[in-house]
Amino acid sequence: MTTFATIDPAAATYALHASEADATAAADAQDALLVLIAEDLEGLTMKQVAALFAATAAPLGIAPVKRFPDRATAARRIWQNLAALSATKPATKPAPEVVPEVAPEPAPKAKKAPRKPRGINLAPKAEAVACREGTKQALLVDLLSRPCGASMTELLRYLHPWKPVTVKSGLSWDMNSLKGYGIRTTFENGHQRWLACDYEGQGTFRADSHPDDLSEADKAVLLEQNLAEGYDPAELFPVYHLVLPEGLTAPVPHTPARVKAGASA
Known part of the structure; x- marks a missing residue:
């Protein structure tokens, strides 16, 4: 049986979905990890996989495991649990309500406002540790x-060959739990991102020029061209920012790289 899941590594929680589209939408809305195959879990830390295994094993009556030999084994075991949970309690969409032909048409329901994405928002620790x-x-x-x-x-x-699951683990575990920095998420569209960071296009926005090289009139023309070619300003994506512990005005300076034994100074 095909399994579609999303997980929150920091909270060791999971959710099963009826389709890949539903899972992808939930992952985007909640900034969660999309899990469609076992390998999607291999970027988690050993501490995170132990907690997630316990969460998925409990409903199945499986004893928790304190330590796995490696991440690949942990990912495979968690995936087996998710598949078993999906088979025993499949995530299904509710059947449409059958309305008798003689019944009057119900009043249209007010549309719910789209759920605001949460992103990753973690408070900094008391102190930060150098990298x-x-x-x-x-x-x-x-x-x-x-x-x-x-x-x-x-x-x-920049972090190739990391996957999204590895990056999110790096934000929540490495940056926050290990180094003491906080993480703040904002949501921007492609045009905002290009103006702020000279990013060469994001989502449906495309640009191959530096914002400082264009006049305001040229920027307006570029925006109009993108809109005509299908750019959607409502398409937002998360942008992550470092939050410093109280009292710091800049990140802690990095320590020098280790010199290999036998190498000249």
Whole structure:
């Protein structure tokens, strides 16, 4: 049976969905991890997979596991639990209500406002810990501390070969739990992102020029061209920012990279 799930690694919670489209919509709305195959879970930390395994094992009567030999094994075991839960309690959509032909037409229901995305919002700790130069953690700090922050697309580009699940784990675990920084999420459209960070197009917005190289009139023409070609200003995506502990005005400087034994100074 096909399984469609979303998870929140920080809270060790999961949700099953009736279709891939439903799961994708939930992941976007809640900034959760979309899980369609076992490999989508391999970017979690060992602590996160132990907690998530316990959460998925309990309804099945399976004993929790304190430690797995590796992340791939943990991901496979969690995926087996999710598949079993999906088979025993499939996420199905409610059947449409049958209205008798003689019944009067019901009054139209007011449309619900779209759910506002939550993003990742974590308060900083009392103190921040330095990262080592040249590490992914140091690169995360540098990207997130920019005035314009960093989008998921940018983080994936600079942190290759990380996957979205690995990046989100890096935000919640490495940046917050280990290094003490907070994370704040804003939501921007493609045009805003290009203006703020010289990003070469996001979503349905496309640009191959630097904002500072264009006049206000040229920027207006570019925006009109994008709108005519299908750019949707309502299409928002999360942008992540570093939040410093109280008293800090800048991230803690990185410590020098370790010198390998036998290497010249």
